[in-house]
Amino acid sequence: MSGEMIGLIGLISLFVLLGLRIPVAFAMFAVGFVGVSILNSPQAALSQLASDSFSLAAKVELVVVPLFILMGNVATETGMSRKLYDAAYAWIGSIRGGLASATVVACGGFAALSGSSVASALTIGRVSLSEMKRFEYDDRLSTGVVAAGGTLGILIPPSTGFVIYALLTQESIGRLFLAGVLPGLLLLSMFILTILVITWFKPAMGPKGPSTTFTEKMRSTGGAAPILLVIVLTIGGIYTGIFSPVEASAVGAGLVILFGTLMGNLNFAKFWKAAQDSVVTTATVMLILISAYMIKTFLALSHIPQWLGTYLEGLAIPVIGVLAIMLAIYLILGCFLEGFAMMVLSMPIFFPVVQQLGIDPIWFGVLVVLTLEMGLISPPVGLNVFIVKSVAPDVSLAKMFRGVAPFWFAMLVTLILLVAFPQIALILPNTMIQ
Amino acid sequence: ETVKFAHWVPPAHTLTKSTIEPLQAATADSGLQIDVYPGGELGAGPLEQYVRVVQGVADIVWGLQGYTSSQFPLTMVSELPGAKPEGMTGYDMIWNAYEAGQLDGEFPGTKPLALWLSEPNVFIMKDVDVRTPADLEGLKIRVSGSAAAAAVESLGATPVQMPAGEIYNSLQTGLIDGVITGASAIGDFKLDEVANSYTLNAPLGHISFYVVMNQSKYDSLPDAEKAAIDAIAGRELSKSAEEGWYARAESVIEQISSMDDNTVYTLTDEERAAFEELTYPIRDEVVANVGGEDVLKTMQGM
Amino acid sequence: MLARLNNWADRLIRLTALIGTVGLVVEVTVILVDVIGRFFGAPLTGAQDITAMGMTLIVFGGMALCDKIGGHVNVDLFEGTMPRWMIWAGDFASAIIGAVIFAGIAWTTWQSIYLMRFQMNIVQTTNIIDLQFDWFKGAIVVMSIVTALAMTLRAVQLIVTGDNGQESKGRA
Numbered sequence: 001m002s003g004e005m006i007g008l009i010g011l012i013s014l015f016v017l018l019g020l021r022i023p024v025a026f027a028m029f030a031v032g033f034v035g036v037s038i039l040n041s042p043q044a045a046l047s048q049l050a051s052d053s054f055s056l057a058a059k060v061e062l063v064v065v066p067l068f069i070l071m072g073n074v075a076t077e078t079g080m081s082r083k084l085y086d087a088a089y090a091w092i093g094s095i096r097g098g099l100a101s102a103t104v105v106a107c108g109g110f111a112a113l114s115g116s117s118v119a120s121a122l123t124i125g126r127v128s129l130s131e132m133k134r135f136e137y138d139d140r141l142s143t144g145v146v147a148a149g150g151t152l153g154i155l156i157p158p159s160t161g162f163v164i165y166a167l168l169t170q171e172s173i174g175r176l177f178l179a180g181v182l183p184g185l186l187l188l189s190m191f192i193l194t195i196l197v198i199t200w201f202k203p204a205m206g207p208k209g210p211s212t213t214f215t216e217k218m219r220s221t222g223g224a225a226p227i228l229l230v231i232v233l234t235i236g237g238i239y240t241g242i243f244s245p246v247e248a249s250a251v252g253a254g255l256v257i258l259f260g261t262l263m264g265n266l267n268f269a270k271f272w273k274a275a276q277d278s279v280v281t282t283a284t285v286m287l288i289l290i291s292a293y294m295i296k297t298f299l300a301l302s303h304i305p306q307w308l309g310t311y312l313e314g315l316a317i318p319v320i321g322v323l324a325i326m327l328a329i330y331l332i333l334g335c336f337l338e339g340f341a342m343m344v345l346s347m348p349i350f351f352p353v354v355q356q357l358g359i360d361p362i363w364f365g366v367l368v369v370l371t372l373e374m375g376l377i378s379p380p381v382g383l384n385v386f387i388v389k390s391v392a393p394d395v396s397l398a399k400m401f402r403g404v405a406p407f408w409f410a411m412l413v414t415l416i417l418l419v420a421f422p423q424i425a426l427i428l429p430n431t432m433i434q
Numbered sequence: 435e436t437v438k439f440a441h442w443v444p445p446a447h448t449l450t451k452s453t454i455e456p457l458q459a460a461t462a463d464s465g466l467q468i469d470v471y472p473g474g475e476l477g478a479g480p481l482e483q484y485v486r487v488v489q490g491v492a493d494i495v496w497g498l499q500g501y502t503s504s505q506f507p508l509t510m511v512s513e514l515p516g517a518k519p520e521g522m523t524g525y526d527m528i529w530n531a532y533e534a535g536q537l538d539g540e541f542p543g544t545k546p547l548a549l550w551l552s553e554p555n556v557f558i559m560k561d562v563d564v565r566t567p568a569d570l571e572g573l574k575i576r577v578s579g580s581a582a583a584a585a586v587e588s589l590g591a592t593p594v595q596m597p598a599g600e601i602y603n604s605l606q607t608g609l610i611d612g613v614i615t616g617a618s619a620i621g622d623f624k625l626d627e628v629a630n631s632y633t634l635n636a637p638l639g640h641i642s643f644y645v646v647m648n649q650s651k652y653d654s655l656p657d658a659e660k661a662a663i664d665a666i667a668g669r670e671l672s673k674s675a676e677e678g679w680y681a682r683a684e685s686v687i688e689q690i691s692s693m694d695d696n697t698v699y700t701l702t703d704e705e706r707a708a709f710e711e712l713t714y715p716i717r718d719e720v721v722a723n724v725g726g727e728d729v730l731k732t733m734q735g736m
Numbered sequence: 737m738l739a740r741l742n743n744w745a746d747r748l749i750r751l752t753a754l755i756g757t758v759g760l761v762v763e764v765t766v767i768l769v770d771v772i773g774r775f776f777g778a779p780l781t782g783a784q785d786i787t788a789m790g791m792t793l794i795v796f797g798g799m800a801l802c803d804k805i806g807g808h809v810n811v812d813l814f815e816g817t818m819p820r821w822m823i824w825a826g827d828f829a830s831a832i833i834g835a836v837i838f839a840g841i842a843w844t845t846w847q848s849i850y851l852m853r854f855q856m857n858i859v860q861t862t863n864i865i866d867l868q869f870d871w872f873k874g875a876i877v878v879m880s881i882v883t884a885l886a887m888t889l890r891a892v893q894l895i896v897t898g899d900n901g902q903e904s905k906g907r908a
């Protein structure tokens with residue numbers, strides 16, 4: 001049997017295991033492990049299990065996972081999240097879906113300090129989901145917003161997605177970051193538009209609140225002052241070079257702990273519970289990330305990406321057609337693979353095709369990252385949806401995927417706009433860097 | 435036979451042309467096929483790279499001794515500032531010691547195919563021109579290992595540890611003022627977009643690399659394939675690798691020199707001497723600590 | 737008998753989670769001390785070494801408790817249409833697959849310690865303050881064994897009582 005065939009069977013088995021309610025990480029481990037055993041050797045598969053577990057667990061960049069969750073947990077335990085949403089509610093609660101829109105904006109803001117979609121979805125999800133529930137927002141809307149909004153993390157700079165793309169293709173990181181800004185803002189607006197449309201047709205999903213007086217608005221803003229200060233200090237510290245985006249997660253957690261203690265809202269028992277919850281959520285998230293590596297190796301060994309590349313090169317159709325097929329492949333692969341794994345696997349094969357066809361590599365980078373974002377929320381393996389599930393265990397995954405669907409279409413529209421008008425991505429890098 | 439070569443850099447990296455392709459070309463006729471898995475396809479990141487080849491996840495791997503320095507204390511003597519004599523190559527140094535049997539304990543379970551040194555480390559700075567050690571006073575400099583950290587401290591700067599992927603952002607925001615590494619890294623990590631002042635010819639040492647093959651995999655190959663590997667493994671492949679690194683560094687330096695907003699400065703030997711006074715004692719200290727006096731002598735051909 | 741085993745497993749699970757939680761607290765402290773120290777020109781030596789190795793404790797410390805409270809994410813898209821036996825089979829398969837995976841992680845991690853340290857005489861450490869990898873790999877081994885045992889116990893319980901013994905957190 002050919003490697004490609006084994007690869008295909010593996011992906012189908014993954015689908016079946018997931019359908020049988022095997023936990024996502026276990027299913028990916030099982031399929032990846034068996035696949036690597038066949039295509040390499042059982043000993044290699046076993047050894048990889050150990051070396052990937054250790055090297056990914058010891059990856060400094062991933063420390064943002066437990067630390068941002070801790071920050072979110074403590075902010076919630078101390079009532080800081082509550083006050084933040086009270087303030088948001090006072091300002092825009094009278095608009096249908098206002099809090100959901102505020103959450104999208106928060107995701108955009110978080111994206112400016114974090115380069116990772118996982119961190120965005122985790123932190124914002126931890127802070128916002130119970131709050132939106134408190135104001136009787138529908139679970140579908142709130143989880144959909146967080147899962148989709150979280151993906152802004154890799155479109156709005158800084159972005160690990162663009163960094164990996166740049167290193168794989170030798171393109172400029174600076175240009176790619178600039179190219180992500182306008183598409184990021186466009187997508188953010190599309191998300192808000194989507195919320196307005198959803199709540200227009202189904203007002204009960206994001207019910208209108210009472211209108212408030214200016215005094216009430218100011219008072220609630222005052223209540224949210226500590227958490228707003230944490231946000232300002234954390235973003236400010238990154239952009240002034242006092243600490244790195246990775247360290248920012250510890251600074252953010254440290255500040256909410258400090259403020260919570262000073263205000264008398266945090267005692268040791270609460271803190272310990274928040275910390276232990278963070279450790280458990282970290283286990284969920286990291287196990288999924290480690291298992292995604294196993295699947296990546298399996299697919300690399302199956303040579304499916306090469307096979308796709310050869311297929312693309314042999315196509316005698318116009319450039320736009322090849323581009324469409326490439327993006328379609330990303331969408332399909334995105335259903336199974338974690339985004340960065342996909343980029344590492346595919347770029348060495350697709351990028352030469354891109355260069356040969358004279359497609360602008362910066363523009364292509366933006367299209368790829370946006371497509372990756374769509375993959376992060378599409379079933380059956382929608383990493384960001386799983387991440388949100390890990391902080392909202394009471395909401396069923398079926399609900400989440402239904403909730404995220406309209407936002408997926410908003411991304412599709414954005415993608416089409418970007419294909420039709422490359423200037424949206426290219427105008428900033430072309431005018432600001434010669 | 436088909437063997438798997440694993441590394442974690444992009445396929446466009448210097449490694450491909452300088453090392454992997456010559457190895458593939460030299461062994462192809464014997465029937466040996468070398469499949470390459472770039473970008474960490476066979477496992478995440480550099481930390482476990484040696485373990486990976488020993489445990490058979492891959493048959494051949496590329497790696498940096500510096501990621502797990504504790505395994506390679508003697509090999510890494512070759513990296514130190516002032517260890518490499520004028521006119522000698524880095525790979526000759528390491529192979530001198532390896533062939534004398536002095537490095538056997540550091541490469542257990544594998545057959546080294548290539549061992550070499552990078553081009554000399556340089557100062558890659560943002561908004562600071564380094565001409566004398568005093569220019570570094572109080573600055574934050576990114577380093578990767580303890581020897582480099584000691585050297586940076588000896589120059590009066592503060593050593594800062596961070597993953598390679600964070601350097602770009604940290605230079606941009608001013609979290610660090612500079613990096614000490616080989617010039618080829620300027621291209622690999624796009625540092626030229628955020629740094630603007632480069633100082634060459636400072637005594638800052640080099641970086642060492644290895645390509646090793648699983649010993650039992652090698653033993654299991656047919657004689658013709660073994661012979662083909664033997665014909666290129668060692669100094670020949672290492673020479674090709676080291677020259678590839680130097681060529682890449684040269685083209686990067688040429689490229690950054692041609693840009694208006696960059697300052698590229700080569701220290702005069704007199705200016706260099708002021709740095710030597712501070713970094714050479716570090717070399718002697720490290721060599722003494724690891725008991726590497728004899729090894730260093732062998733490396734230097736003495 | 738099963739109850740007593742469960743009781744003991746619970747204690748081990750809480751213990752590993754405790755280690756993970758302590759690790760998290762250390763992590764926050766170390767990074768903050770490093771950031772503040774660096775601001776004044778005196779960063780904490782080896783902060784990154786501690787951060788990297790400490791992460792292994794955090795990640796694996798929570799594994800057993802995560803499973804215990806049903807924290808692993810699964811796809812419940814078809815749960816509503818599944819007969820009871822199929823749900824039971826899925827639970828049982830999950831426990832078995834999970835146990836095998838964690839036993840596998842424990843076994844191969846131990847193998848890598850044994851191979852490098854005892855057969856080849858190589859002690860790998862972090863670069864700045866020489867924290868030995870093996871101590872942290874050892875922690876992964878122990879924590880993975882606890883996780884695998886807990887999952888095995890759950891599989892046994894599923895056969896004996898039909899109940900999966902997970903707390904309700906992960907159930908939708």
Ligand code: NA
Nearest residue numbers: 111114153158
């Ligand atoms: Na971002």
Ligand code: NA
Nearest residue numbers: 334335375381
């Ligand atoms: Na997906």
